[in-house]
Structure formats: structure tokens, C-alpha cells
Amino acid sequence: MSDTSETSEKEQPRRRQARGERRIAQLLAAAAQVFCTSGYTAASTNAIAREAGVSPGTLYQFFPNKEAIAVELGDRLMHEMRETYGEALAPVDPATPLEEAVGAAVDRFMAFNTAHPVFFALMHGPDIPGGITDAHDQLHATLIERVEGLLASLLPGTPAADITRTAHVCLGIYKAGLELVLGHEDAERAAYVQEVKNVLIRYLGPLVGDRLGRT
Amino acid sequence: MSDTSETSEKEQPRRRQARGERRIAQLLAAAAQVFCTSGYTAASTNAIAREAGVSPGTLYQFFPNKEAIAVELGDRLMHEMRETYGEALAPVDPATPLEEAVGAAVDRFMAFNTAHPVFFALMHGPDIPGGITDAHDQLHATLIERVEGLLASLLPGTPAADITRTAHVCLGIYKAGLELVLGHEDAERAAYVQEVKNVLIRYLGPLVGDRLGRT
Amino acid sequence: MSDTSETSEKEQPRRRQARGERRIAQLLAAAAQVFCTSGYTAASTNAIAREAGVSPGTLYQFFPNKEAIAVELGDRLMHEMRETYGEALAPVDPATPLEEAVGAAVDRFMAFNTAHPVFFALMHGPDIPGGITDAHDQLHATLIERVEGLLASLLPGTPAADITRTAHVCLGIYKAGLELVLGHEDAERAAYVQEVKNVLIRYLGPLVGDRLGRT
Amino acid sequence: MSDTSETSEKEQPRRRQARGERRIAQLLAAAAQVFCTSGYTAASTNAIAREAGVSPGTLYQFFPNKEAIAVELGDRLMHEMRETYGEALAPVDPATPLEEAVGAAVDRFMAFNTAHPVFFALMHGPDIPGGITDAHDQLHATLIERVEGLLASLLPGTPAADITRTAHVCLGIYKAGLELVLGHEDAERAAYVQEVKNVLIRYLGPLVGDRLGRT
DNA sequence: GATGAATGAGGATTCATTCAT
């Protein structure tokens, strides 16, 4: 009881921050839950607050608006992804067989996304094509960056514009695949995972081959 | 002619229907516009009515709810697609080179979807994974069917389950590609179209090859 | 076919009127149906028109508004009641035993109201105490008049104000009883009918008795 | 005092609740007003909020829908009734002369209903015979129960089914009488009150008598 | 007469956000 007492002048700020962090985590967890259940657009801040067991006012003490919740959620997810699979998406030894590189990347991504289904909701975002919100933009940009990094190491010497385009295509394929994977279970799910790998490997194969061929 | 009864069963009703039909077309056009601008979820029936220059009540004279608008819009799009590219998606002569078959299909699909951007909004639908609405379900089911038809002719002898899975993958790829295509213009757009073709061709190539190889 | 031809100059007006009458009857029947199903307040003119198989415009060709439909319906019901049970509610031979007079009146009223359940809906009317609408006012007034007539013959020499008050009480009892009767079936319904008679007989008994006693 | 934790569990919540309680009371008062003026069916939640001087949103912070307002209003009225006239409707000493028992009950009921005219609106409810809403159902059921209690003590030995039926009849009589009472003033009102008593006394008299007779 | 399209105010209800406490 001695140093957990709130009246300890030194501890208070730290405790406050700690409490804040806890609240934020709590709110983000609730938001994840609600985003998964209802999708981003339909998710209401009140519902998130309720799910978190706090009042709407409290929510707005930590986030200026709904968007910001999604942004922070995305950031943390990306962060956790980096923490967890840190080097998995880092540039790859060009000698690694493509099958292996892609297979590992897809497996890890899928594992992560299956464990954190919000990711999908955030990637998908509000359906509108152009107007995508910041949250999704940011998440998307970060993901693209990472994929670009991977591709750059797989396809050295490829023009940046091509790398970017290929990254978009790969991410698109992955997202589409993820939707299918999440929509099925067990054997069928596994089959879809394999298909995603197939698509990516066959798509990227010739690109890698070209490079090799030119050598 | 013997009976100038209550309502002339030929002219008047047609007139009436004509006006109604025009309004319906007008409303669907407005809905397409609004769906494109705001996405299906965020689109409001009032906004659609406003866009169409009619009162909300008028909208509800023709459609019982928002969903019904999307359904009808999807139906008409599918219908027009069939009319326009009727045989383009019909089973294909297995002798057709894959490049050609896929290239033609993608070109036509893309042309149609570029001309009718609503299609994308409808395909995408409300972001929530499970809850998809009828409108999107129906559209999706119809599209899947068509793709299955195509694939069945390209990959004879393949088990139905595999055809279905492959169809889902192809449609997923196409949708992801469409998003990228719609998000770019001119040369970049063309490049993305080419990438979609590449992905599909390379994905399907081995499957066709297997068949050929087995022959 | 000769004289049913619409081109017969003389017949046309008559036919028109006849047709009009048919339409009105049709509309009133539909209104009765809808009033019963949804109550007067919740009944929509569109629903009535639909039930009648005509367009809303047609309805308004015959009735200026919803109220008027109820009024006309009430009128016709009163009319039919008079036609059917004409003398049943007419002044009664004071020698008739009260039980008999009341029993007969209740039986007939109940028979009529059971056969025409709209009557109840119209009597009940929009729930608001003071603001009762014309339709119900009129119906009510007519009913009160009739009951007053009956009572006047049963209770000769009673001041008009008392007759009126007693009439209101009797009608109130009857309406309350009707609600109960309509809410039950078979044996229980019969029991409630008997109760209504009991209430009225016992209520009126002393009044009649007074008179007799004074004789 | 060792713990100045998150929320003081004694003062603050009470404060909060106090404000809410006040709003609820205010809203219920407004609802009562509006229900009286327009009847339950025609009363709009917006009108209630306006009458209470708050925004529609505020209303929905306390009540999930219109129905709930009526239910709560009914509950509170019943509660107040019990508080105020607690034992007045409680089982009665069978030795009490019927006139006295009925007279007292009617007087109290009438006093209460005159002071709280909403009661009538709630008892009456939406005009539609079968569809009665929960609010009215509940109120009705509670009232019936109470009347049954009264009757059971007045008519010991009567089968439950008969008690129930008699209770329905008495309540019906009372409601019909209330309508008349509320529709008149001063002397005429008093006269109607007397008539209600007369009806009930004469109706119940023989039932009590039967019992006595059988003794 | 008859049609059915058109109206538009109004219904119940929700929601992101703010504010007094």
C-alpha cells in the first residue's frame, strides 16, 4: 500500500500516464471489437465507449474523433506487426527462393491478420474509392512502404515506379485474398491461403526471372 | 373496340409506366452518382432524391428502401453488361490462347467498369465482412457464376469446388485491380490494367498448362 | 349487350352514378377493413385505396379526406342498422319487462356490431378525449339520440337532462362491454354479453322501478 | 479516505443521477401533457421533447422509444396511486357495506384520474383492438389485478374466472364512466360520478347478495 | 372518372461531438 498510494506526489504523474495508457488500450481494444463487428463506417463512438465501459466523454478525452481512433489503432497494429515479425518483411536475401520468401511473408501476414481481424476492417475502410480517410491512408501507405522494401530486395534494379506499382498490385492481391481467407475456415481457408501464395509467386516469378535472365 | 372500358389497356398504362420508368432511370442514375461519391453505406436516400431533383417521397414510390435501389442498380448493370459484352464472358473455345482470353475479358470488364464506376461501389459494398447486404450478395453471386462459366470452359475437367475457389480468387484479383485502375489515369491506369492481366494469366497459366500437360 | 352499351346517351349518367356508387361501396368496404385492422388513426388513405384496388387519386374523387370516409361509413352503418333492426330500438311498450327490452336491444346491437366490427373502431375513434373527430361525434350523437328515444319510452316523465345522462351512461356501458365481447370468443364471449345485459338491467331497474313505484 | 479513487461512489453518482432524474421527470411531465392533448398514437417524440424544452436526442438518452415513455409513465402513476391511496384498493372487510366500499373506491380513483388525466390517455391507448401496446397492456393488467383483489374480498368463494370477468366488467364501466366524468364539469361531473357508483353498486349488489343468500 | 406520380412536412431514431460538473 505504501507506494501505490495516490497521494505520493512523485508517483501521481506516472500513474496518471499509466492510467491513461490503460484507458487508451482499453478504448482501442473496444474499438477493434466494434470495428470488426460493424465495420468502420457503421461503428459509433458511443458504441465503442460502451464496449470499453467508459462514457463518451472519456473517449473524447483521448481521441479527438472517430478517425483518430482508427489511426491510432492502425499505428499500433503496424507497430506490433513490426515487433512480432520484425525481420520477416525486411529486405530479403535475393538468393532466397521466391516461393520461400513469398510463402513466409504470406504466412506471417495471414497469421497476424487472423489474430487481429481489425486489420482487415481498417484496410478495407469506408467503401468510397477516392475519399479514403486518413486512418486507412496511413495504414495503407505504411503497408505499401513495407512491401516496396521487400520487393526492392527481391527485384534489385527495378525502377521505383515499377516497384511501387508492383507493391500496390501485391497488396491488392493480398487484401483480396485475406477477405477470402477470413470468409472461410479450416481446409478451405488453408486452400485459399495457398492460392494467395500461388498468385503472388506466379505474378512475381517472371519479374525475378527477368532480372536473373538479364544478368 | 367494342368496349371503351375503364382504362384503355394499351396506351394509357404505357404512358404512365413511361413516366415512371423515366423517373426510375433518373433515380438510379442519381443513386449511381451518390454511391460513387459517398459509397453505399454513407449514401443517404435523401441525397439520392436531391440528386435526382425529386422529393424523398417520390423515391419511395419506386423503391421500398435503399437496399432495393442498390439491387435494381446491380441488376440493370448486370443486364447491360450481358447485353453489351454478351458473349465476351461466355464459355471460350479452349483453343483460344490464355493471354487472349484473359486479355479480352479484362479489357471488356474494365471498359464496362470504367464507364460505370458504380459497379465498383456496389461490388465493394458495406465494409462489414459478414453482414454484406442482399444487393452486394446478389451482384457478387452473379459475377461469380459468370466467372465460373468462363473458367469451366478454360479448365475442363476441374472439380467444381476448385472452379469455385479459382473463380473467387480471380474475381478478388479483378476487384483489387479495378480499385487500382480507377485510382489512376492515363498511362498509369493502362499499366495497372496490364498488371491485372499479367496476374491473372500467370495465375491461370499453370492451371491450363496442367490440363494441357496431362493431355 | 344492347342497353349496357356505354354509348347509350341516356344510360350513361345513370351508369356513371351506378359506377360511382359501386366505387364508393368498394372504398367504404376497404376502409372498414383497414380501420378494423389498424384502427382509425393508423389507417392510411393509401392503404385504403390499395385495399380497394384503386389509386389514391380515385379515393379523393369521392371523399375529400380521411375523415369524410369515416363519416360516410358511420352514416351507412347507422342507416343499415336502422334498416335491419328498425323497430328494435324504437320506443318500446312501457309494459315490456325491462329484462326483455334490454336483452333484445343488447342482442341486436351486439349482433350488428359483431357482424360489422368497424363500428367499434369508429365508436372508439382517435383516443384523444376532447378532440374527437367529426366522424365519431356524429356517430356518437346519432347513437345517443337513439338510446335517448329508447329510454324516454322506458322512463316516461324523466327530465330530458336525466335521460341524456342515462343515455350516455348506457352507451358507455355498452361500448365498454362491446370491447370485452369482441375480445373474447365462444362461451366467454356469451358470458360477457350476459354481463352487459346484467349491468344495464340492474342499472336501469331502479329507474324503471321508481317510475312504477310512483304510478 | 485512503482511496480517492476514480469516482467518489457516494456523492458524484448521486449528483449525476439527480440531474438525470430531474430530466426524466420533466420528460414524463411533458409526455403526460402531450399524451393528454393528442392521445398516445398521435403524440410525437419530437413534440414531447419540445414540450420538455430539450432536444430529441436528450429524450432518447433516457428512453429507448415512445413506448418506453408510456410504460414508465404508467408505472409511476400506478406507483403514486399505490402510495397515495395505498389501502383504499386493498382487500376490504367483507362487512363493509357495498355502497361504502364502491363509493370510496370510485371517489379515490376519480380523484386520482382527475388529477392525472394522462391516466385516461394511457388506459385508452391506441385505438386498435388487438394490437394494444405494452404500455397499455401493462397498465391494464395491473389495474385488473387490483380490481380482482378488491372483488375477491367482496365476493369470497367466487371462482377465479368469474372474478376476472367481473373485474373486466367493472374496469370497463369505470373507464367508460371516467370518460364521461372528464368530459363534464361541476354539477354534471358530480352527477356522472354518482352514476358510475350506481352502476357498479347495482351491478355488484346481487353478486354480494347471492353470496349472502347462500350463507 | 381514373390513374399513379409527386409532394414535403413530419414521424421515430441515431450519432459524433461538446460541456457542465
Add this chain to the structure above:
DNA sequence: TATGAATGAATCCTCATTCAT
């Protein structure tokens, strides 16, 4: 910090009524 009350515009949808045809 935390609360929860407050907001008010916006949501989908209905309905009595009118009007061109």
C-alpha cells in the same frame, strides 16, 4: 480525468393530399 447529459442535424421512411394526364 471522468462522467453522462445535451445537442441538433441527419438518418430512413410515411402519409394525407394534389395534380397532370
